[in-house]
Amino acid sequence: MSRTTDLPLTRPAAVARRRARARRRRRWGDRLVLYALALIAFVILAGPLLWMISSSLKTQGEVLANPPSVLPSDPQWGNYSQVFRQVPFGRYLLNSLLVASVVTVVALLFHSMAAYSLARLRFPGRQAIFMAILSTLMVPFTVIVIPLFVIVDWLGWVDTYAGLIIPMIPHAFGIFLLRQFYLSLPRELEEAAIVDGASLVRVYWHIVLPLSRPILAALGVFFFLANWNNFLWPLVVTQSQELWVVQLGIQQFTGQYGSQYHLIMAASTIAALPTLIMFFVFQKRLVEGIKMTGLKG
Amino acid sequence: VSATAVQTRRPRWWRTRRGQQWLVGYGFLLPDVIGLAVFVGLPILGAFYLSFHDWSGIGAREFSGLENYDTLIQDKAFLHSLKITAIYTFSFVPLLYVFSLSLALLVNQGLALTGFFRSAFFAPFMVSLVVASVVWSFMLQDPAGVVNSIIGLFGISPQPWLGSTRFALVSVIVVTLWQAVGYSMIIFLAGLQDIPRVYYEAARIDGAGPWHRFRYITLPLLRPTTVFVLIISFIGAFQLFDPIFVMTSGGPADATTTTVYYIYETAFEFLQLGYASALSVVLFAIILLVSLFQLRVFRDEPDH
Numbered sequence: 001m002s003r004t005t006d007l008p009l010t011r012p013a014a015v016a017r018r019r020a021r022a023r024r025r026r027r028w029g030d031r032l033v034l035y036a037l038a039l040i041a042f043v044i045l046a047g048p049l050l051w052m053i054s055s056s057l058k059t060q061g062e063v064l065a066n067p068p069s070v071l072p073s074d075p076q077w078g079n080y081s082q083v084f085r086q087v088p089f090g091r092y093l094l095n096s097l098l099v100a101s102v103v104t105v106v107a108l109l110f111h112s113m114a115a116y117s118l119a120r121l122r123f124p125g126r127q128a129i130f131m132a133i134l135s136t137l138m139v140p141f142t143v144i145v146i147p148l149f150v151i152v153d154w155l156g157w158v159d160t161y162a163g164l165i166i167p168m169i170p171h172a173f174g175i176f177l178l179r180q181f182y183l184s185l186p187r188e189l190e191e192a193a194i195v196d197g198a199s200l201v202r203v204y205w206h207i208v209l210p211l212s213r214p215i216l217a218a219l220g221v222f223f224f225l226a227n228w229n230n231f232l233w234p235l236v237v238t239q240s241q242e243l244w245v246v247q248l249g250i251q252q253f254t255g256q257y258g259s260q261y262h263l264i265m266a267a268s269t270i271a272a273l274p275t276l277i278m279f280f281v282f283q284k285r286l287v288e289g290i291k292m293t294g295l296k297g
Numbered sequence: 298v299s300a301t302a303v304q305t306r307r308p309r310w311w312r313t314r315r316g317q318q319w320l321v322g323y324g325f326l327l328p329d330v331i332g333l334a335v336f337v338g339l340p341i342l343g344a345f346y347l348s349f350h351d352w353s354g355i356g357a358r359e360f361s362g363l364e365n366y367d368t369l370i371q372d373k374a375f376l377h378s379l380k381i382t383a384i385y386t387f388s389f390v391p392l393l394y395v396f397s398l399s400l401a402l403l404v405n406q407g408l409a410l411t412g413f414f415r416s417a418f419f420a421p422f423m424v425s426l427v428v429a430s431v432v433w434s435f436m437l438q439d440p441a442g443v444v445n446s447i448i449g450l451f452g453i454s455p456q457p458w459l460g461s462t463r464f465a466l467v468s469v470i471v472v473t474l475w476q477a478v479g480y481s482m483i484i485f486l487a488g489l490q491d492i493p494r495v496y497y498e499a500a501r502i503d504g505a506g507p508w509h510r511f512r513y514i515t516l517p518l519l520r521p522t523t524v525f526v527l528i529i530s531f532i533g534a535f536q537l538f539d540p541i542f543v544m545t546s547g548g549p550a551d552a553t554t555t556t557v558y559y560i561y562e563t564a565f566e567f568l569q570l571g572y573a574s575a576l577s578v579v580l581f582a583i584i585l586l587v588s589l590f591q592l593r594v595f596r597d598e599p600d601h
Contacts, residue, residue, distance in 0.1 A: 034406055038414050041400060045475065046417040049424065051443060052432045064441040110332070113325040121322035122315075129326060136337040138588075142536040142557045143581040146564045146574050147343025148336060150354075170332030200321040229425035231539045236565065247427045251543055254431050261435050268431050272424045279423040283416065290480065291487040 052272070056080070056265040063262040079266040083253075086263075089270060091242065092249035097274075098161070099234075099245060100227040103168045104220050110169065111219075112212060115178030116204050120190070130179075136172045142232065149236050163237045164245070168227060174219060177292060181215050182208065218289035221282045228275055246271045344581070347574035354570050365575035375576060377551060378559040379583075381466065385555060386534040388470050393530050394523070396474065397481035402515075404482070405489050415486075419479035429476040430543035434459060437468055459545055462552040469540050469553055477533075481526050488522030489515070524595045528588055535584050556580050 055063050057075040083089055118130050148167060149158070157163030185208075193203050209216075231247040238244060244252070250271045257263050279286060310316040348366070351359040369375050404415045421429065436443045440455035449455065458468045496514050505513070538557045541547055547554035547562070560580065564573035 031408070034403065034408055038403055038408060038410075041403065042414060042417050045421055045479070048429075048432055048436060048475065049420055051436065055435070064438060066441045066446060068441075068443050068446050110328045114329040117322045117325035121318045121325075123319040123322035126322065129330065133330070133333060136333050138585060139337060139341055140532060140536050140581065140584055142538065142560070143577045143584075144337065144340035144344060146560075146570055146577060147340035147347060150343060150347070150570070151335065151339055166332075167336040170329055170336055172333065172337075175329060200317055204321075204325070225423070229427075231425065231427050231542075232561075235542075247425050250431060251427055254434075254543070261438075264431060265435065268428050272428050275423045275425070276420065279420065280416070287419075287483055290483045 049272070049276075052265050052268055055262060056269045058262050060260060060262050063265070064259075076262065079262050080270065083263055083267045083270065087249065087253055087256075087267075088241070089246075089249060089267065092244050092246045093270070093274070095164075095243060096228055096245040096247070099164050099168075100224045102165050103227045104223040107169045107171060107174060107223055108216050108220055111171070111174035112178050112209065112216065113204070114175045115182055116208055118175070119179045119182035120187075120208075121200070133172050133175055137176070145232065145236060152237060158237055159239045159243060161243070164234060164243065167237075168230070168233065171223075174223070177219065178212065178215065181212060185211060214288075215292070217282075218285045218292060221278065221286045222289040225275055225278070225286070344574045344577050347571050348578050349575075350571040352571040353568045358571070361571065365572050366579075368572065369575055369579060374551070374554070375556070375559060378554050378556045381552070381554055382535060382537070382556045385466060385470060385537060386531060389473060389534045390527060390530050392470070392474055393477060393481055394527065397478045397526070398485050398519075398523075400478060400482040401485035401489055402511075405486060415482075418482055421476050422479040424476065426473070426476055426539040427543055429472055430540040433468070433472040433475070434544050460549055462550055465545050465549060465552045469537075469544065472540055472544070473534075473537065477530070481530065484526055485519065485522060488519050492518045520595075524591075527595075528591055531591065532584060532588060535580070535587075 054071055056079055057072040057077065058069075059072075059074075059076055062069060062072060114133075118126060118133075152158055152163045152167060155163075157166070189207050189211075190203050193207055194200075198206070229247065230245075231251070234245045234248050235251075238248065250267050253267050254264050311320055347358075349360060349362060351361045351364070400418050404411050404418065408414070424432075437445075437458035439445060439457040439460060442458075444458065445455035456464055458464045492515065496518075497510055500510050500514055536557050537555045538561065541553055541555055541558045542561070545553040547558050556576070557580070560573050560576045563569050563576060
């Protein structure tokens with residue numbers, strides 16, 4: 001910086017310098033606006049979640065106080081144990097965990113098998129089967145809820161784990177995505193194994209499946225999330241409280257405990273925590289999954 | 298001359314390379330194909346079948362021909378529910394587009410703490426719509442909810458959000474936007490990051506300002522992403538159910554009775570499974586038609 005003061009500036013250089021300074025100042029202004037916008041968006045989007053957690057630690061008197069207190073004056077950790085004492089929330093959590101994990105694991109296995117078959121094997125009717133599978137994508141779930149319930153009732157699965165789990169497994173989108181992925185894989189490894197005398201099942205299990213680990217992980221996080229957060233199907237297919245999943249449990253709890261918002265917020269936090277934790281652990285995979293799939297529940 | 302010699306020359310068909318392909322090919326497809334047939338295919342046929350019947354879920358199904366369809370075109374409650382669904386959808390989808398694209402642009406500016414902001418913006422999507430509805434119902438309490446406290450700071454008197462016919466649907470739009478915006482933001486962000494930087498550099502050299510760069514590079518190149526987001530969010534919006542069930546039960550005075558909620562009530566509360574199936578078929582037709590229309594519109598428009 002000393003050089004600039006020592007040497008007399010030529011006119012164009014001075015102008016350029018002044019311009020640069022102005023631009024930098026303008027950029028600073030822009031940045032400031034952007035940060036302000038980001039902060040507003042943060043308050044609106046993350047605020048309700050933070051408010052939920054904060055309210056879950058307040059007393060009943062404090063939770064709807066006017067003006068509201070941002071933080072609980074004396075955190076009531078007991079609210080959480082009270083939720084667990086008053087309703088079988090542990091049971092709901094376990095049910096959700098069971099349903100979401102079984103659906104995810106079985107769906108990933110079935111979809112990758114079907115996708116491998118469609119992408120690699122030659123047999124009559126393959127294209128037609130693929131088109132038929134794709135066509136089921138056009139059917140929104142809400143449109144088939146009633147007949148699906150009737151079918152599940154025929155099978156005797158209403159109010160059973162089978163009824164909660166099995167109809168949620170088939171999903172054309174998973175098959176479609178995995179098929180695309182397998183088509184993009186180089187065939188050399190598989191062909192070498194076949195030349196060496198490996199059966200197709202072995203090739204699938206020992207070569208294709210391990211190669212698809214990243215995409216399976218991304219899809220898996222997504223399936224788990226969609227099933228954990230599912231509400232309409234569990235609402236329709238279960239009656240007894242022992243089978244309720246978290247989403248049903250929280251909805252019922254809200255009805256029962258009407259104005260005890262400190263407990264309702266504690267229950268909400270319990271219901272939200274598993275997926276929020278999952279998010280912070282698997283964030284990368286989840287974002288990959290969304291970019292790849294863009295599929296939602 | 299012995300049988301074994303023949304066998305070594307011509308193995309059984311299922312041991313041939315081709316036989317293996319058939320066997321494993323069909324075998325691997327079987328679980329998912331059966332699943333899709335029973336739990337998606339059959340229900341589609343079932344919806345049509347039930348829609349021509351009168352049925353309470355128990356007892357005999359009575360064939361009623363087109364009577365259900367005849368009833369529904371005069372069913373004021375159904376038409377009202379379509380109107381509510383349309384108002385919701387055509388408010389939700391454009392707002393979702395604007396907000397999620399803005400957020401994606403915002404976290405694509407290389408601000409400090411970008412990762413932190415992105416995670417925070419995305420976090421609501423991890424919460425189920427049920428929990429989102431419960432939390433917002435609490436915040437929208439009248440008069441002591443936090444939303445009323447905040448608008449009170451600006452001198453606005455407390456509003457009975459979910460209890461008023463004017464604001465109940467607005468509240469539902471806000472809650473679902475809050476929950477869904479992070480998801481579309483991630484999709485737009487992926488689309489933005491796919492745009493080659495050289496385009497922007499070339500435009501800058503040509504003297505294009507930020508608005509021109511956005512208008513003539515970002516928007517056109519983001520087109521496939523936009524089409525995807527619009528169609529997906531449209532289909533989702535048309536099926537809105539969870540927040541209605543949890544927050545408003547369709548009220549007050551049917552101000553938030555969406556079509557799917559009306560179908561749910563008809564089927565599982567009034568036990569008119571045949572009539573509800575006819576409503577579902579009509580809903581299906583509408584979703585399909587509008588989706589195809591959207592695809593056409595977007596495809597026909599010339600690329601820039």
